[in-house]
Amino acid sequence: MKNDKQKTRDRILDAAEELFAQKGHEGVSVRQIMAKAEADVSLAYYHFKSKRDLFDQVMLRRADILNDIRLKALEAVEKRHPADAPTVEEIIDAFTHPLLDLLAREHDEWKYYFRLIAQVNNSPEWGGELMTRYFDPLVERFVQALRKALPDCEDADLFWSYHFLSGALTLTFAETGRIDNLSGGTVKSSDLASVVERMPKFLAAGFERLCK
Amino acid sequence: MKNDKQKTRDRILDAAEELFAQKGHEGVSVRQIMAKAEADVSLAYYHFKSKRDLFDQVMLRRADILNDIRLKALEAVEKRHPADAPTVEEIIDAFTHPLLDLLAREHDEWKYYFRLIAQVNNSPEWGGELMTRYFDPLVERFVQALRKALPDCEDADLFWSYHFLSGALTLTFAETGRIDNLSGGTVKSSDLASVVERMPKFLAAGFERLCK
DNA sequence: ACTAGTATTCAACGATCGTTGAAATTATAC
DNA sequence: GTATAATTTCAACGATCGTTGAATACTAGT
Numbered sequence: 001m002k003n004d005k006q007k008t009r010d011r012i013l014d015a016a017e018e019l020f021a022q023k024g025h026e027g028v029s030v031r032q033i034m035a036k037a038e039a040d041v042s043l044a045y046y047h048f049k050s051k052r053d054l055f056d057q058v059m060l061r062r063a064d065i066l067n068d069i070r071l072k073a074l075e076a077v078e079k080r081h082p083a084d085a086p087t088v089e090e091i092i093d094a095f096t097h098p099l100l101d102l103l104a105r106e107h108d109e110w111k112y113y114f115r116l117i118a119q120v121n122n123s124p125e126w127g128g129e130l131m132t133r134y135f136d137p138l139v140e141r142f143v144q145a146l147r148k149a150l151p152d153c154e155d156a157d158l159f160w161s162y163h164f165l166s167g168a169l170t171l172t173f174a175e176t177g178r179i180d181n182l183s184g185g186t187v188k189s190s191d192l193a194s195v196v197e198r199m200p201k202f203l204a205a206g207f208e209r210l211c212k
Numbered sequence: 213m214k215n216d217k218q219k220t221r222d223r224i225l226d227a228a229e230e231l232f233a234q235k236g237h238e239g240v241s242v243r244q245i246m247a248k249a250e251a252d253v254s255l256a257y258y259h260f261k262s263k264r265d266l267f268d269q270v271m272l273r274r275a276d277i278l279n280d281i282r283l284k285a286l287e288a289v290e291k292r293h294p295a296d297a298p299t300v301e302e303i304i305d306a307f308t309h310p311l312l313d314l315l316a317r318e319h320d321e322w323k324y325y326f327r328l329i330a331q332v333n334n335s336p337e338w339g340g341e342l343m344t345r346y347f348d349p350l351v352e353r354f355v356q357a358l359r360k361a362l363p364d365c366e367d368a369d370l371f372w373s374y375h376f377l378s379g380a381l382t383l384t385f386a387e388t389g390r391i392d393n394l395s396g397g398t399v400k401s402s403d404l405a406s407v408v409e410r411m412p413k414f415l416a417a418g419f420e421r422l423c424k
Numbered sequence: 425a426c427t428a429g430t431a432t433t434c435a436a437c438g439a440t441c442g443t444t445g446a447a448a449t450t451a452t453a454c
Numbered sequence: 455g456t457a458t459a460a461t462t463t464c465a466a467c468g469a470t471c472g473t474t475g476a477a478t479a480c481t482a483g484t
Contacts, residue, residue, distance in 0.1 A: 008461080008462090021336070022336060022337060023238065023337060024236050024238060024239070024335070024337075025236075025239070026235065026236060026238040026239035027236070027237070027238035027239075027337075029440075029441060029442080030441085030442065030443085031440080031441080031442090039462085040462065040463055040464080041442095041443090042443090042444080042445095042462075042463070042464080043461080043462065043463090044442095044443095045442090045443065045444075046460095046461070046462075047461095050442080050443080051442065051443090115336050118334045119331070119334055119335055121334070121383065121386075121388070121390070122330045122331055122333070122334040122382065122383060122386045122388070123236070123331055123386070123388070124233070124234060124327050124386060124387065124388050124389075125234055125235060125236075125239075127386060127388030127389075127390055128388045128389040128390050128392075128393065131388075131390050132390060132393045132394070136393065136394055139394060140394070143394075155395065155398050155399070156395075156398060156399055156406065157410065159391055159394065159395040159398065159399040160391075160399060160406065160407065160410045160411075160414075161410075161414060162391075162394070163380070163383065163384070163391045163399075164380035164383075164384075164411065164414050164415070165380075166383060166390075167379040167380040167381070167382060167383030167384065168375070168376035168377075168379040168380050169379070170334065170379060170383065171333065171334060171375065171376075171378060171379030171382065171383075172375070172376075172379065174333075174334045174335070174336060174339060175336065176333070176334070176335070176336050176339030176340045176343075177336075177339075177340040178333070178339055178340050178343050178344060178378075179371055179372075179374075179375045180340075181340060181344045181348065182344070182348055182351060182352070182355075182371065182374070183367065183371040186367050186368060186371065187367070187368055187371040187372060187375075194368065194372065195372065198369065198372045198373075198422055199372075199376065201418075201421055201422055202372075202373060202376050202418035202419075202421065202422050203376070203418065204421075205417040205418045205420065205421035205422075206413075206414035206415065206417045206418045207414075208417065209413055209414065209416075209417035210410055210413055210414050210417075220431080220432090241470075241471060241472080242471080242472065242473085243470080243471080243472090251432085252432060252433055252434080253472095253473090254432075254433070254434080254473090254474080254475095255431080255432065255433090256472095256473095257472090257473065257474075258430095258431070258432075259431095262472080262473080263472065263473090
């Protein structure tokens with residue numbers, strides 16, 4: 001039953017994604033994952049080579065989708081500007097908007113994956129290698145576009161600006177609720193429409209001041 | 213031997229800090245910590261109530277120092293402006309500069325603590341409660357100062373701006389080396405002087421555009 | 425030197441960890 | 455329907471986990 005195979009493997013991936021996002025790679029046992037997936041412990045090692053392999057597959061599963069929609073968003077912006085270069089805010093919007101939009105519209109489907117990304121990006125253990133492997137080709141593409149929009153910008157300013165962008169974006173993904181506490185309820189981390197309209201403006205201003 | 217007691221306790225805290233920062237709370241065992249501290253496993257439970265308590269004490273140990281130097285930096289800026297309000301960049305500089313400066317000048321002493329903060333801030337499990345408990349009083353103080361510098365700014369814009377700031381700052385603390393890979397070596401995450409001169413400018417621009 | 429408290433060592437508890445091999449079940453192809 | 459392959463179950467391995475209690479060494483006050 002081909003259908004069931006896929007179902008079981010995906011159920012394991014779903015359970016692993018949620019638990020990894022909440023407690024981290026080492027904070028969750030294979031047994032806990034399989035209990036949530038309602039399958040025998042051994043099945044983890046039938047469908048995956050090891051716990052680490054399962055973790056990698058969780059990361060991989062959705063990475064291509066993200067890279068795809070972001071690339072398409074960038075190409076759409078560039079197509080709108082056949083002669084001149086797009087503005088910085090347009091480029092940043094193409095980089096962030098698809099993700100925030102996805103998180104907003106299919107929240108239950110994507111929230112755990114984004115939380116996982118937030119943790120991985122900020123972990124010395126995983127951040128360097130994993131993020132580079134899965135997302136850097138796309139990021140380089142965006143950096144190119146930004147360089148064209150800011151032709152006088154030095155590389156150091158450009159890369160540091162991207163670094164600040166990355167930090168702001170991933171903390172938003174984490175949805176820790178800290179901003180909720182801090183603001184006394186006037187701001188909700190789950191209010192992503194609120195972020196979509198603010199983040200590109202905020203970050204574009206940073207790029208432009210640093211790269212002027 | 214009062215001196216040795218403090219020595220042992222601190223050795224345990226040092227070892228725990230380094231390992232927690234690298235692998236996370238669940239990624240490290242008490243035995244590994246005590247091996248690095250060169251002390252018997254039981255001593256962990258003589259000096260601390262539990263593994264979780266040890267983690268909390270690691271977090272607490274340096275929090276007061278940070279809150280203190282940042283508050284002093286803010287007060288210094290305000291003293292320089294007896295009549296008018298300080299600029300946004302001055303306030304953000306008071307918020308970020310002391311930390312980056314500390315990390316730069318006493319790197320070996322502080323790097324693991326900052327990496328730990330980066331992970332905690334981006335973890336749904338810890339981020340909300342722990343960060344709130346240790347750092348929010350100071351953050352509220354800074355938000356007040358920013359509100360005075362940006363009197364027309366709505367609270368939502370102000371808090372979201374702080375949120376972006378927080379993400380950029382903590383990712384810098386993480387020192388994952390990802391920016392090193394991405395830039396092909398032109399930028400080094402360890403080059404903190406480079407950050408000190410860029411981050412306040414970048415972030416102040418964001419605040420000002422969003423809150424204009 | 426004796427005592428009281430502090431600090432450290434040693435040995436062990438039950439629980440849970442990641443992982444595996446072999447048997448049993450179910451689906452697919454002829 | 456029978457053989458073959460894919461999937462699932464069951465039982466268990468040695469290792470390591472957080473934690474504890476009791477015995478030992480050390481320090482400080484008298």
